[in-house]
Amino acid sequence: MRYPAVSYVRQNNILLLRSFMILLLSCVAIKLDLCFSSIPSSLKTLSLNGHFTFDENEFAARDYGNKYHFLPMAVLHPKSVSDIATTIQHIWQMGPSSELTIAARGHGHSINGQAQAQGGVVINMQSLHGPEMHVHMGRFPYVDVSGGELWINILHETLKYGLAPKSWTDYLHLTVGGTLSNAGISGQAFRHGPQISNVHQLEVVTGKGEIINCSEEQNADLFHSVLGGLGQFGIITRARISLEPAPKMVKWIRVLYSDFSTFTRDQEYLISAENTFDYIEGLVIRNRTGLLNNWRTSFSPQYPVQASQFTSDGKTLFCLELTKNFNPGKTNTINQEIEGLLSQLRYIPSTLFMSEVPYVEFLDRVHASELKLRSTGMWEVPHPWLNLLIPKSKIHRFAGEVFGNIATDTNSGPVLVFPVNKSKWDNRTSFVAPEEDVFYLVAFLSHAIPLSTGTDGLEHILTRNKRILDFCEAAHLGGKQYLPHYTTYKEWRAHFGPRWEVFQQRKSAYDPLAILAPGQRIFRKAISIL
Ligand SMILES: Cc1cc2nc3c(=O)[nH]c(=O)nc-3n(C[C@H](O)[C@H](O)[C@H](O)COP(=O)(O)OP(=O)(O)OC[C@H]3O[C@@H](n4cnc5c(N)ncnc54)[C@H](O)[C@@H]3O)c2cc1C
Numbered sequence: 314m315r316y317p318a319v320s321y322v323r324q325n326n327i328l329l330l331r332s333f334m335i336l337l338l339s340c341v342a343i344k345l346d347l348c349f350s351s352i353p354s355s356l357k358t359l360s361l362n363g364h365f366t367f368d369e370n371e372f373a374a375r376d377y378g379n380k381y382h383f384l385p386m387a388v389l390h391p392k393s394v395s396d397i398a399t400t401i402q403h404i405w406q407m408g409p410s411s412e413l414t415i416a417a418r419g420h421g422h423s424i425n426g427q428a429q430a431q432g433g434v435v436i437n438m439q440s441l442h443g444p445e446m447h448v449h450m451g452r453f454p455y456v457d458v459s460g461g462e463l464w465i466n467i468l469h470e471t472l473k474y475g476l477a478p479k480s481w482t483d484y485l486h487l488t489v490g491g492t493l494s495n496a497g498i499s500g501q502a503f504r505h506g507p508q509i510s511n512v513h514q515l516e517v518v519t520g521k522g523e524i525i526n527c528s529e530e531q532n533a534d535l536f537h538s539v540l541g542g543l544g545q546f547g548i549i550t551r552a553r554i555s556l557e558p559a560p561k562m563v564k565w566i567r568v569l570y571s572d573f574s575t576f577t578r579d580q581e582y583l584i585s586a587e588n589t590f591d592y593i594e595g596l597v598i599r600n601r602t603g604l605l606n607n608w609r610t611s612f613s614p615q616y617p618v619q620a621s622q623f624t625s626d627g628k629t630l631f632c633l634e635l636t637k638n639f640n641p642g643k644t645n646t647i648n649q650e651i652e653g654l655l656s657q658l659r660y661i662p663s664t665l666f667m668s669e670v671p672y673v674e675f676l677d678r679v680h681a682s683e684l685k686l687r688s689t690g691m692w693e694v695p696h697p698w699l700n701l702l703i704p705k706s707k708i709h710r711f712a713g714e715v716f717g718n719i720a721t722d723t724n725s726g727p728v729l730v731f732p733v734n735k736s737k738w739d740n741r742t743s744f745v746a747p748e749e750d751v752f753y754l755v756a757f758l759s760h761a762i763p764l765s766t767g768t769d770g771l772e773h774i775l776t777r778n779k780r781i782l783d784f785c786e787a788a789h790l791g792g793k794q795y796l797p798h799y800t801t802y803k804e805w806r807a808h809f810g811p812r813w814e815v816f817q818q819r820k821s822a823y824d825p826l827a828i829l830a831p832g833q834r835i836f837r838k839a840i841s842i843l
């Protein structure tokens with residue numbers, strides 16, 4: 314008998330205890346060692362193009378957050394989609410009597426163990442190359458890629474054809490499957506929507522081990538479920554990504570504001586204007602000197618000395634970050650265009666910093682900082698990030714309390730603030746957004762300095778994050794977490810709100826045993842209680 318997936322904390326202890334007893338008794342019955350060794354050996358019997366590893370899997374128990382470290386029993390290094398389907402079918406056929414779960418691991422850049430599977434199977438998606446990347450030219454160009462492909466590789470491949478994806482993340486060493494399971498939000502989202510709005514088709518292996526192609530036209534419900542689906546409904550093995558002609562160069566601009574209202578008014582104006590920039594983000598700079606002193610960027614303006622000497626004098630400043638694409642040539646009018654656009658903004662006049670870089674260098678800007686941080690061991694520290702989506706009507710309330718009182722410095726890492734318009738988001742996907750048309754992404758991208766007891770120490774940052782969340786809840790801001798992390802059923806339900814029923818229905822349709830992505834801790838695999 315098969316039980317539908319049950320919610321994580323709903324299962325009561327008595328049932329758990331009973332099922333544990335049954336498990337224990339049956340172990341005694343078939344000899345203990347056999348019980349615990351039979352699962353790996355049954356995996357070994359599967360016929361695959363790739364292979365399993367049972368030792369030295371520590372990498373699969375680590376992620377960018379560096380907080381959770383759950384070791385899997387095995388790691389699958391797939392060479393084909395059928396390797397993934399075969400493995401899932403095998404575990405699906407064990408039914409609810411097995412506790413084994415499966416997590417796809419993209420590049421493991423989650424914060425809270427979302428790509429881990431304690432005692433289960435982790436699928437190392439980057440070893441899945443499948444058919445090569447395939448660029449299709451024409452009026453609506455696209456590229457077919459593996460779900461385990463890194464965005465940086467897609468960029469390099471498509472540039473050979475003068476093309477590139479439209480919507481990005483700030484950092485490109487992330488996989489297609491990993492970002493499409495969340496949303497993929499960056500400074501292009503105001504125009505193109507997030508990455509999940511720029512996919513035509515997916516190939517997915519469901520929690521029953523079926524390989525299914527899906528799109529707006531075909532298996533549309535599965536398509537929408539998987540996008541922003543936190544890995545709950547299937548493993549993305551291929552994706553068809555929409556492309557556009559790539560520019561050669563960008564003008565990269567930063568201007569400063571001391572007044573939050575002026576800053577957001579300009580941001581909101583720019584995301585709605587017909588003629589505007591190609592990338593629009595923003596940063597909070599609190600009590601910090603030097604515009605360049607920021608791990609997240611390789612920004613180097615034409616007057617670096619002036620920029621590095623710029624001091625905020627203990628005040629909070631807001632930095633609007635913009636780019637405009639261009640192709641160098643005789644007829645280009647880029648400088649006049651930029652002058653025209655900037656003339657409509659109300660930043661502090663002496664704070665215009667501009668640079669000019671190749672498009673690739675701009676898109677891959679965080680990687681340059683990563684290399685520097687890696688050389689000092691600072692890339693591997695804990696990253697207690699907090700990402701929030703705040704409705705436009707509440708952003709001033711939020712800023713007043715959070716930037717004014719709770720987050721009193723930005724020494725522990727960049728704080729991003731920028732608006733997007735929801736009209737570019739598809740509400741049939743699993744992604745959860747605030748109610749309003751326009752909402753802000755507010756990202757606290759903190760790193761914790763080991764052993765520090767100051768404002769950049771782990772305890773301090775975690776307490777600050779909790780205060781921010783508590784404030785949002787008490788003030789009924791109607792915000793949502795992005796890259797959400799909760800530990801209780803009640804919180805997940807509240808996160809999804811009216812969409813919870815649909816999310817649950819989709820789970821029972823595509824992964825009824827709750828085998829997939831246990832690290833999100835939304836559902837818990839049901840154990841047979843006979
Ligand atoms: C430095 C840095 C910068 C970032 N910048 C941005 C940004 O600008 N915008 C933004 O939106 N996000 C950003 N992120 C967050 C990032 O998008 C997510 O953490 C994403 O999940 C990471 O991708 P990954 O390939 O490492 O996924 P993983 O951490 O490996 O996986 C994430 C989740 O997706 C599941 N999953 C992975 N692959 C698949 C698949 N093929 N099919 C189904 N499920 C799968 C996993 O099981 C897990 O639950 C950033 C993260 C870092 C570390």
Ligand SMILES: *[C@@H]1O[C@H](CO)[C@@H](O)[C@H](O)[C@H]1NC(C)=O
Pocket residue numbers: 516524525526
């Ligand atoms: C999915 O689509 C791809 C390409 O469009 C095709 O090669 C593949 O066979 C399809 N898979 C299934 C299961 O239909």
Ligand SMILES: *[C@@H]1O[C@H](CO)[C@@H](O)[C@H](O)[C@H]1NC(C)=O
Pocket residue numbers: 581584585734735736750751
């Ligand atoms: C958001 O987009 C919709 C639809 O294009 C538009 O009507 C609305 O004015 C936009 N809002 C803002 C603040 O840009």
Ligand SMILES: *[C@@H]1O[C@H](CO)[C@@H](O)[C@H](O)[C@H]1NC(C)=O
Pocket residue numbers: 600626627721722
């Ligand atoms: C901000 O900077 C001023 C001047 O350097 C300093 O006196 C103050 O303590 C700082 N505040 C915080 C919250 O770090």
Ligand SMILES: *[C@@H]1O[C@H](CO)[C@@H](O)[C@H](O)[C@H]1NC(C)=O
Pocket residue numbers: 740741
């Ligand atoms: C999505 O948006 C459309 C149009 O705004 C609306 O009619 C529909 O009810 C929404 N669907 C969901 C699931 O929220």
